[in-house]
Structures are given as C-alpha cells and as structure tokens.
C-alpha cells in the first residue's frame with residue numbers, strides 16, 4: 582500500500598495549530614466582521630479574511646449558531662480537518678467555540694475558488710489544458726488520500742468547483758467538509774437522511790436515497806472534471822444523451838486511485854507530445 586502523502590515540512594500553521602483564539606481576537610482580526618474582509622458567503626455563514634494578533638493572515642469561517650444544521654457542519658468540518666493532512670487539503674488552524682458563537686480558522690487561500698475562475702472572472706492563469714489538468718490532479722490526489730490512504734475512509738459529499746480553493750502558487754486545495762463523513766470498519770457506504778450535497782453534482786443514489794460512498798464522490802468528481810475541461814456548467818444542454826453521467830451505475834465508476842494514475846499518464850503523454858511538436862532543443 583502507498584504511504585500517505587503527508588507534508589513533512591514544519592510551517593507556521595503548525596505553530597498555532599493548538600492555540601486557542603478568543604472571540605475578542607476574532608473581532609479584532611475581522612475588524613468587527615467588516616464586509617470589506619468578506620471572502621465568501623456559504624450556506625451557513627460567512628468567511629472573512631483576518632489578521633490575528635501575531636500578524637498571521639487567516640480565513641475565518643463564522644457559522645450561524647441559531648441554525649442547528651450549521652452547528653452540525655461545524656462539528657463535521659472540525660472532525661475531518663483535524664484528523665487529515667495533505668498538501669491539497671485545506672488546513673484547519675484553530676477554532677473558536679462559545680455558547681452562541683462558532684468559528685473555524687482556516688489556512689487562507691488568497692486566490693479564491695475554482696467556480697469563479699471557470700464562470701465569473703475567467704482568467705488566463707487557468708486557461709491552458711495543462712493548468713486545468715494540474716488542478717484536477719491536485720483535487721484527485723487529495724481525494725485519493727481521503728478514500729484510499731487515510732486510516733478511515735473520508736467522504737467529502739460536496740465536491741464542486743466552489744469548494745476548490747487556490748493558494749499563492751495557484752495550487753488547488755479541497756475545502757468545505759461541512760457535510761463530510763467518515764466510514765468506519767468495513768463499511769463502504771452509509772445512508773444519511775440529513776444535509777444532502779449540491780443538486781447537479783450529487784450522484785443519483787445519493788440524491789434519491791441518501792446513499793453516500795466513495796462512488797458518490799466519484800460521480801461529483803466526474804461532473805467537475807467535465808465542467809473544468811469544457812468550461813461549461815453542467816446545466817448546459819451539451820450534457821445530455823451520450824455525455825450524461827447519470828446512466829452509469831455506481832460500480833461502473835472508477836476508483837480515485839485509478840483516476841490519479843490515469844490523469845498522471847495523460848499529463849505525461851500530453852507534455853511529451855508538446856515537446857515533440859516544438860522539436861529538439863537548440864543549445
């Protein structure tokens with residue numbers, strides 16, 4: 582079995598990993614939740630950029646505590662992020678949990694999410710086939726770790742472009758484990774009645790019967806792959822007939838480790854053919 586892809590280097594995130602952050606410090610960091618510091622709005626709260634007292638810039642995901650589901654997403658996200666570690670997964674730095682306030686402090690992703698690059702502010706930095714391939718390889722390696730290399734199988738259950746975030750170097754990180762789930766022992770699926778994923782990305786068996794498994798994550802990954810390489814939203818009319826993934830049975834879907842191998846092979850062949858087209862190097 583392959584060894585987990587842990588990032589070995591010590592970084593500043595490790596230094597504050599167990600540091601508790603108070604509500605007052607979060608108020609200071611976000612300048613009293615100033616909308617100018619808003620990074621994104623999610624289903625159960627808002628995400629702000631903030632500078633902690635020691636100068637570290639972080640993302641602060643503040644949950645609406647009046648909603649019971651929001652509290653459950655907080656617990657799920659804490660549980661998954663605290664037990665996982667991979668270069669393509671978002672890192673949790675700390676949490677702040679009071680009676681009526683919950684916030685997750687996350688590694689800041691200064692370059693936004695994949696959804697906005699694909700459909701809102703299309704930028705040349707993700708325009709090439711190779712860059713898109715690298716993004717999907719990053720995502721697939723994070724998912725391979727969760728599905729095949731982590732000691733307990735972790736399901737994401739909400740894979741989609743707005744949950745893929747970019748760091749300074751435009752390396753992709755999988756985020757948003759609010760409805761992530763753990764599979765225990767020999768289980769290879771679980772039935773969940775609450776909090777389904779996102780329409781369009783959810784596998785039919787997950788949407789209809791709440792059956793979450795590695796295969797349901799694979800469905801969402803497949804939809805995202807089509808979206809990234811065509812640049813079209815899945816609601817587009819081109820995704821009907823032969824191009825629909827919906828007729829495929831869960832067991833026909835590839836496993837994440839095979840996808841990683843396949844994407845690496847395609848990338849290698851593509852790079853070699855581009856080099857061959859450019860001819861031998863002149864020195």
Ligand SMILES: Nc1ncnc2c1ncn2[C@@H]1O[C@H](COP(=O)(O)OP(=O)(O)O)[C@@H](O)[C@H]1O
Nearest residue numbers: 620621623624625628640687688689690743757
């Ligand atoms: N660590 C982060 N760094 C930068 N932006 C973030 C970060 N986490 C979330 N965001 C922004 O906030 C949005 C919503 O966050 P997300 O964790 O996906 O919440 P939700 O569960 O409500 O969808 C993301 O799509 C992204 O644009």
Ligand SMILES: [Mg+2]
Nearest residue numbers: 623743744757
């Ligand atoms: Mg999200």
